[in-house]
Amino acid sequence: MILYMRLCLFSRVCLNGPLALCVVLSHTVGVRRSWMTAVAEDLDMLSERAGAFSELGRKTVAEWVSVVRDNPRRFRAALRKAKGERAVNSVQAWARTRRMAEVDAEYKCPSCVYTCSTRQQLATHAFTVHGVCRKMRAFTDTDHCPVCMQWFGTRTRVIVHLEEKSPRCRRVVLERFRQLPEDTVAVLDERGAEEARTLGRIGRRRHHADTRATRLAGPLMKEAFEAGLDHKSLLSTRLPKISASG
Numbered sequence: 001m002i003l004y005m006r007l008c009l010f011s012r013v014c015l016n017g018p019l020a021l022c023v024v025l026s027h028t029v030g031v032r033r034s035w036m037t038a039v040a041e042d043l044d045m046l047s048e049r050a051g052a053f054s055e056l057g058r059k060t061v062a063e064w065v066s067v068v069r070d071n072p073r074r075f076r077a078a079l080r081k082a083k084g085e086r087a088v089n090s091v092q093a094w095a096r097t098r099r100m101a102e103v104d105a106e107y108k109c110p111s112c113v114y115t116c117s118t119r120q121q122l123a124t125h126a127f128t129v130h131g132v133c134r135k136m137r138a139f140t141d142t143d144h145c146p147v148c149m150q151w152f153g154t155r156t157r158v159i160v161h162l163e164e165k166s167p168r169c170r171r172v173v174l175e176r177f178r179q180l181p182e183d184t185v186a187v188l189d190e191r192g193a194e195e196a197r198t199l200g201r202i203g204r205r206r207h208h209a210d211t212r213a214t215r216l217a218g219p220l221m222k223e224a225f226e227a228g229l230d231h232k233s234l235l236s237t238r239l240p241k242i243s244a245s246g
């Protein structure tokens, strides 16, 4: 259904929007998690699975735009027909949320043939088998992310943010920051482990915190701007939720 609505909107944009908008949008295909990437994936899936679309064949988004503009009725009719088709409605073909897509995603160990289905399993494997620790530990000595200025309350949650949630902040840290001295990291790790034990005793995970992440006031670093962060993008980026159960 999401998929159907998305393609209806796509056809409306193609028809009623100015051509320049279509051109701009078609340039965002391939950008991770962009709307047009989702549209392109939907169209690929339909031309693969839907009988109604098979005669139209596989096309690039730019070609799809001209198909819709040349003969909108035909496109809409094919779309409506495809909506009822069985192959399109199988579980694999659904428009999936990121979380659902992660459910049966496969995580591969870069050092051996081990595969698993969650990131946590992979991290455990990397630690127990290869002795790999979280790299961001060696860069983090604060309760807030030094790049985007989000305050997390604990260093552990900052590490989770850098390791898992924000590739953007991680890149800036790796490129611009110096590693902390080893003994400093050891002291911080020991303190973190102690906090984790305290939390464990009351049945909490180690990245538990009672407070929500908030954005600290203060100027962003020059490095953050150079990496493409600006105040506007910060305002539009939703804060990652780190909950007690997560």
Ligand SMILES: [Zn+2]
Binding pocket: 109, 110, 111, 112, 113, 114, 125, 126, 129, 130
């Ligand atoms: Zn491995």
Ligand SMILES: [Zn+2]
Binding pocket: 145, 146, 147, 148, 149, 150, 161, 166, 169
């Ligand atoms: Zn950050």
